[in-house]
Amino acid sequence: xxxxxxxxxxxxxxxxxxxxxxxxxxxxxxxxxxxxxxxxxxxxxxxxxxxxxxxxxxxxxxxxxxxxxxxxxxxxxxxxxxxxxxxxxxxxxxxxxxxxxxxxxxxxxxxxxxxxxxxxxxxxxxxxxxxxxxxxxxxxxxxxxxxxxxxxxxxxxxxxxxxxxxxxxxxxxxxxxxxxxxxxxxxxxxxxxxxxxxxxxxxxxxxxxxxxxxxxxxxxxxxxxxxxxxxxxxxxxxxxxxxxxxxxxxxxxxxxxxxxxxxxxxxxxxxxxxxxxxxxxxxxxxxxxxxxxxxxxxxxxx
Amino acid sequence: xxxxxxxxxxxxxxxxxxxxxxxxxxxxxxxxxxxxxxxxxxxxxxxxxxxxxxxxxxxxxxxxxxxxxxxxxxxxxxxxxxxxxxxxxxxxxxxxxxxxxxxxxxxxxxxxxxxxxxxxxxxxxxxxxxxxxxxxxxxxxxxxxxxxxxxxxxxxxxxxxxxxxxxxxxxxxxxxxxxxxxxxxxxxxxxxxxxxxxxxxxxxxxxxxxxxxxxxxxxxxxxxxxxxxxxxxxxxxxxxxxxxxxxxxxxxxxxxxxxxxxxxxxxxxxxxxxxxxxxxxxxxxxxxxxxxxxxxxxxxxx
Numbered sequence: 145x146x147x148x149x150x151x152x153x154x155x156x157x158x159x160x161x162x163x164x165x166x167x168x169x170x171x172x173x174x175x176x177x178x179x180x181x182x183x184x185x186x187x188x189x190x191x192x193x194x195x196x197x198x199x200x201x202x203x204x205x206x207x208x209x210x211x212x213x214x215x216x217x218x219x220x221x222x223x224x225x226x227x228x229x230x231x232x233x234x235x236x237x238x239x240x241x242x243x244x245x246x247x248x249x250x251x252x253x254x255x256x257x258x259x260x261x262x263x264x265x266x267x268x269x270x271x272x273x274x275x276x277x278x279x280x281x282x283x284x285x286x287x288x289x290x291x292x293x294x295x296x297x298x299x300x301x302x303x304x305x306x307x308x309x310x311x312x313x314x315x316x317x318x319x320x321x322x323x324x325x326x327x328x329x330x331x332x333x334x335x336x337x338x339x340x341x342x343x344x345x346x347x348x349x350x351x352x353x354x355x356x357x358x359x360x361x362x363x364x365x366x367x368x369x370x371x372x373x374x375x376x377x378x379x380x381x382x383x384x385x386x387x388x389x390x391x392x393x394x395x396x397x398x399x400x401x402x403x404x405x406x407x408x409x410x411x412x413x414x415x416x417x418x419x420x421x422x423x424x425x426x427x428x429x430x431x432x433x434x435x436x437x438x439x440x441x442x443x444x445x446x
Numbered sequence: 447x448x449x450x451x452x453x454x455x456x457x458x459x460x461x462x463x464x465x466x467x468x469x470x471x472x473x474x475x476x477x478x479x480x481x482x483x484x485x486x487x488x489x490x491x492x493x494x495x496x497x498x499x500x501x502x503x504x505x506x507x508x509x510x511x512x513x514x515x516x517x518x519x520x521x522x523x524x525x526x527x528x529x530x531x532x533x534x535x536x537x538x539x540x541x542x543x544x545x546x547x548x549x550x551x552x553x554x555x556x557x558x559x560x561x562x563x564x565x566x567x568x569x570x571x572x573x574x575x576x577x578x579x580x581x582x583x584x585x586x587x588x589x590x591x592x593x594x595x596x597x598x599x600x601x602x603x604x605x606x607x608x609x610x611x612x613x614x615x616x617x618x619x620x621x622x623x624x625x626x627x628x629x630x631x632x633x634x635x636x637x638x639x640x641x642x643x644x645x646x647x648x649x650x651x652x653x654x655x656x657x658x659x660x661x662x663x664x665x666x667x668x669x670x671x672x673x674x675x676x677x678x679x680x681x682x683x684x685x686x687x688x689x690x691x692x693x694x695x696x697x698x699x700x701x702x703x704x705x706x707x708x709x710x711x712x713x714x715x716x717x718x719x720x721x722x723x724x725x726x727x728x729x730x731x732x733x734x735x736x737x738x739x740x741x742x743x744x745x746x747x748x
Contacts, residue, residue, distance in 0.1 A: 325532070326669075326670060326672070327668060349648065350651075350652075350663070358741065358742075360743070361668070361742050361743055363654075366654060367628075367630065368631055369628070370628070400744070401745050401746055401748070435748070438747055440660075440661060440662065441662070443662070443699075443706050445736075446733055446736055
């Protein structure tokens with residue numbers, strides 16, 4: 145079952161304590177698409193500028209990623225530049241040049257309308273709804289957002305959340321959206337807004353999922369060398385949605401495995417700059433690390 | 447198999463967003479002993495002042511806690527006062543009156559010398575070794591410490607760690623002790639100092655254990671109402687050591703279950719001030735919540 149994803153395809157300039165990468169491939173939809181394409185066909189909706197050429201596009205080629213919905217606009221592509229702290233736990237944005245992304249109005253190709261899985265990346269919640277309006281009958285809609293929309297477009301965001309099955313956000317965003325510090329209370333408040341499941345991403349502390357079947361906690365994989373956290377959350381979402389699409393189910397057991405699969409993909413993403421590690425990843429490596437997550441968390445009953 | 451614990455028995459004055467508790471029972475050895483006593487006989491070594499009476503001691507009575515080693519000195523008992531932030535994630539110490547604890551020199555009663563499990567609570571590392579010198583042939587020695595000793599008595603601490611099987615500290619302490627930010631690297635460095643296992647407590651983010659068998663991650667139990675985090679780490683240690691003592695084993699599978707049992711006890715501790723929740727806890731409640739941890743973390747293989 146195919147997945148429609150809308151989000152950004154961009155250039156990133158990233159500085160970590162371990163090096164610097166200049167104008168490399170980035171953007172939420174890029175990380176999402178490559179991660180999800182290990183499991184299911186992906187249909188990409190995004191916009192790039194005239195500076196985005198074959199060198200960049202080759203990341204998507206040879207994979208099950210449909211680029212019909214990748215619009216090319218006049219002007220430069222979205223460019224984000226950031227610098228991470230020595231411990232990688234915080235980052236400063238040096239510049240955000242929205243460029244062609246600023247006036248992005250997602251147009252869904254006719255061939256995408258029958259998509260059964262939809263992932264609404266972090267764009268204006270009004271645009272997220274416009275994407276949904278252009279899809280026939282999605283079986284599962286998941287969504288990301290950020291503080292900027294939570295505080296800046298709360299009514300629009302509420303209207304979108306009412307049409308979403310699963311919301312994936314980080315812990316700070318869950319707290320801001322709900323007005324509750326306690327994540328259990330935050331989850332209840334957010335699920336009352338529409339999503340039947342909430343996936344809270346906590347970076348190096350893993351993921352908490354809340355649904356009608358209770359809560360599920362997955363750790364992040366303890367890595368000795370974290371190189372660049374950029375894109376880890378989007379990669380998580382790609383692995384999560386890709387797995388769900390491949391299983392044609394979203395029951396509790398499948399959601400839990402999808403969370404672990406998302407964590408597995410994210411753990412590879414951070415091992416190198418940009419999509420470098422994802423692009424040379426194999427399904428065998430993925431399955432092996434999924435097994436290591438089992439080993440990492442397993443304990444016997446009393 | 448009995449557990450010898452040395453640490454503090456104290457008065458705590460605690461302010462949280464939910465209320466204030468004045469001069470209630472606290473101290474690392476108090477939380478540890480009550481938690482561990484659900485699983486194995488505990489032998490307490492601590493000092494209290496003349497202000498510490500039957501009202502306080504009744505917390506220990508009726509449990510399998512041997513008070514032969516509870517010394518009574520002239521003067522007031524150790525008193526700690528602290529105030530938590532609105533989110534309970536940080537706290538300010540308002541005052542620390544060491545009082546009789548300042549000149550504490552643990553004397554191990556003859557009847558304690560055959561203890562097979564020893565927990566060295568957070569006291570001067572030199573005193574921790576003096577306790578070990580007074581025990582015959584412990585099968586398992588676990589230890590806590592804090593930043594104050596890591597920076598203030600590094601050589602003494604190294605000498606103690608060389609004689610310890612398991613070190614239980616928080617993530618900040620692990621980073622300071624090892625000089626490594628990455629916890630996988632920190633664990634390797636610390637295990638090279640002596641302990642064969644390192645248990646890293648991350649508060650609301652759970653626990654990571656590193657041993658020769660690899661790593662194990664356990665989440666904290668997602669509670670809707672966290673009332674007072676004071677003593678959670680010591681309660682974790684009590685549940686952890688108590689379980690190990692009851693199983694007469696410390697292989698990898700048993701260590702993992704001990705981590706979950708420690709997390710289980712800690713999740714009750716934070717539900718009320720002081721030891722209030724632990725003191726009305728039942729074994730049935732403990733076993734039920736252990737089962738909930740299984741449910742919280744379970745996922746199917748691929």
